[in-house]
Amino acid sequence: MAVLVTGGAGYIGSHAAVALHEAGREVVLIDNFINSSPLAVDAIRALTTPDLVFVEGDVCDRAQLDAVFEMHDIDEVIHFAAHKAVSQSTSAPLEYYRNNLGATIGVAEAMIEHGVRKLVFSSSCTVYGQPDVIPVTEHSPTGAESPYGWTKYMSEQILRDAAEAADLDVVLLRYFNPAGAHEGGTLGEDPNGVPNNLVPVVMQVAVGRLEKIEVFGGDYGTHDGTCIRDYIHVVDLADGHVAALDALDGQLRGTCTAVNLGTGTGSSVLEVIAAAEVAVGEPIAYEIVDRRPGDVEQIYADPARAAALLGWRSQRDLAAMMGDHWNWQSRNPHGFTE
Numbered sequence: 001m002a003v004l005v006t007g008g009a010g011y012i013g014s015h016a017a018v019a020l021h022e023a024g025r026e027v028v029l030i031d032n033f034i035n036s037s038p039l040a041v042d043a044i045r046a047l048t049t050p051d052l053v054f055v056e057g058d059v060c061d062r063a064q065l066d067a068v069f070e071m072h073d074i075d076e077v078i079h080f081a082a083h084k085a086v087s088q089s090t091s092a093p094l095e096y097y098r099n100n101l102g103a104t105i106g107v108a109e110a111m112i113e114h115g116v117r118k119l120v121f122s123s124s125c126t127v128y129g130q131p132d133v134i135p136v137t138e139h140s141p142t143g144a145e146s147p148y149g150w151t152k153y154m155s156e157q158i159l160r161d162a163a164e165a166a167d168l169d170v171v172l173l174r175y176f177n178p179a180g181a182h183e184g185g186t187l188g189e190d191p192n193g194v195p196n197n198l199v200p201v202v203m204q205v206a207v208g209r210l211e212k213i214e215v216f217g218g219d220y221g222t223h224d225g226t227c228i229r230d231y232i233h234v235v236d237l238a239d240g241h242v243a244a245l246d247a248l249d250g251q252l253r254g255t256c257t258a259v260n261l262g263t264g265t266g267s268s269v270l271e272v273i274a275a276a277e278v279a280v281g282e283p284i285a286y287e288i289v290d291r292r293p294g295d296v297e298q299i300y301a302d303p304a305r306a307a308a309l310l311g312w313r314s315q316r317d318l319a320a321m322m323g324d325h326w327n328w329q330s331r332n333p334h335g336f337t338e
């Protein structure tokens with residue numbers, strides 16, 4: 001019996017693969033390397049087992065997906081594979097709807113066809129859009145602000161309806177802002193091109209790949225004028241996926257349940273930069289510039305439901321995230337390179 005991890009060579013997928021192996025599960029990864037590297041698979045195998053099964057493939061190709069279910073004894077799925085750049089989604093919405101919704105539908109159809117019931121879906125706090133009340137709970141109003149966010153919102157609905165009609169057991173994990181890396185420094189975030197997200201930008205400035213951080217807005221209604229987010233260590237996030245699969249064998253069996261994966265602590269952009277400077281050991285250049293359109297002023301999670309339903313709480317703080325992310329970035333200045 002094995003867990004199929006789609007997007008398994010990606011930032012969160014690769015860390016989940018390690019956590020699943022450490023929890024004693026047999027893991028099968030599938031990835032098309034559109035936003036990941038074959039070298040990540042080597043790093044995963046070095047941290048788990050050399051014969052960990054990896055299939056290069058596109059989950060939107062039904063024949064390829066069926067072949068994986070037929071060749072391997074899959075009995076649960078974690079679905080990460082998706083395009084995930086918010087800004088790119090606004091310039092290429094149809095590609096995002098086709099790819100992300102097509103992948104979700106294909107995975108659900110393949111599961112039903114092959115009699116697999118248990119699914120953990122990679123959703124996002126972007127489904128909350130601009131929250132009126134923080135911290136956000138799973139009952140907070142939802143409504144996305146970008147095509148990317150709508151693909152997560154719509155995928156959740158697709159899976160709710162599929163779970164109802166076909167008796168699937170589903171957990172929809174709404175991630176906040178992933179950061180950090182495996183403590184060994186051989187696995188980490190390696191965005192294609194110039195990164196959109198704050199922490200990779202901070203670390204690429206620190207390692208000399210970028211000149212300075214542009215801080216998007218210093219005039220928000222927060223304690224230091226910069227936006228607040230709930231940064232969560234990617235290893236905590238990975239552990240949350242193991243806990244979600246376990247819950248599908250327990251109290252979440254027969255349900256389709258949304259769960260926030262956040263720390264419950266908000267950190268501002270300037271606080272992230274300050275924590276990174278401690279990890280790096282020197283100042284990191286930044287300039288406060290205009291706001292980025294579509295940015296939420298502040299959002300962070302109420303993590304109570306994850307504790308109640310998954311028995312999971314984040315264990316690592318912002319200092320650990322910055323320390324582990326810097327450990328990866330300083331050892332791999334250009335990410336996964338031949």
Ligand code: WQD
Nearest residue numbers: 086124176177196197198199201214215216227269292295
């Ligand atoms: C964080 C803060 C920016 C870059 C992300 C993902 C989204 C979802 C949630 C998974 C904001 C500021 C950033 C920079 C900056 N994750 N910033 N300068 O927008 O919260 O969303 O996490 O689904 O997919 O995109 O994250 O890291 O882009 O921004 O000042 O160069 O950092 O304004 O306040 P965001 P982010």
